Amino acid sequence: MKKTHFIIAVVVLFISIYLIATKEIHEHADFAVYINGEKLNFSQDKYMHHETAEEEKSEKHGQQEDEKAHMHDNVGWIAHKHAADATWGIFFRNINITFNSACFVFEGSSYCSNETHNLRMFVNGREDFEFGGKKINDLDRVLITFDNSRNIDAQLNSVTDEACLYSRKCPERGEAGSEGCVTGGKQCT
Ligand SMILES: [Zn+2]
Numbered sequence: 001m002k003k004t005h006f007i008i009a010v011v012v013l014f015i016s017i018y019l020i021a022t023k024e025i026h027e028h029a030d031f032a033v034y035i036n037g038e039k040l041n042f043s044q045d046k047y048m049h050h051e052t053a054e055e056e057k058s059e060k061h062g063q064q065e066d067e068k069a070h071m072h073d074n075v076g077w078i079a080h081k082h083a084a085d086a087t088w089g090i091f092f093r094n095i096n097i098t099f100n101s102a103c104f105v106f107e108g109s110s111y112c113s114n115e116t117h118n119l120r121m122f123v124n125g126r127e128d129f130e131f132g133g134k135k136i137n138d139l140d141r142v143l144i145t146f147d148n149s150r151n152i153d154a155q156l157n158s159v160t161d162e163a164c165l166y167s168r169k170c171p172e173r174g175e176a177g178s179e180g181c182v183t184g185g186k187q188c189t
């Protein structure tokens, strides 16, 4: 192989690796949280991700914790993921909620597993024990529940199935809405 050919091959290889590594991450998951049988309502403005013009211009834009996973457009049951290492712990921390294997701390109240109540997490219908450390995966359906009942079938069944609309993985079901933060759509980190 001629030296120039070798150099071209190396350059092409590095450009390909760079393009793969920097590919935009934009995925979605459905979730619901129940405390003592009551579904929490996250569809309020205070839980949404808003950025000021200054934040968007800042050098650190795109690298901050609050940009990794959050909600948009007052849709309180879809988590938007913008970073490969985004976890449910990061997602909830961004709205001032602590979520770990022991407790769910929400608006000043701690809901911690004890003799009568259990904090549990289900991912796609299966119990999961990673809690806040669990990575957010595209199209996952997540239930977090704090309850004294073992029967949480109704709660499991209530977890929505809309992330595929936002991730554009189910075109047969239509669109999540042109104004929404959808994969391949407007910039909404
Ligand atoms: Zn999104």
Ligand SMILES: [Zn+2]
Pocket (backbone or CB within 6 Å): 049, 070, 072, 080, 082, 181, 188, 189
């Ligand atoms: Zn976003």
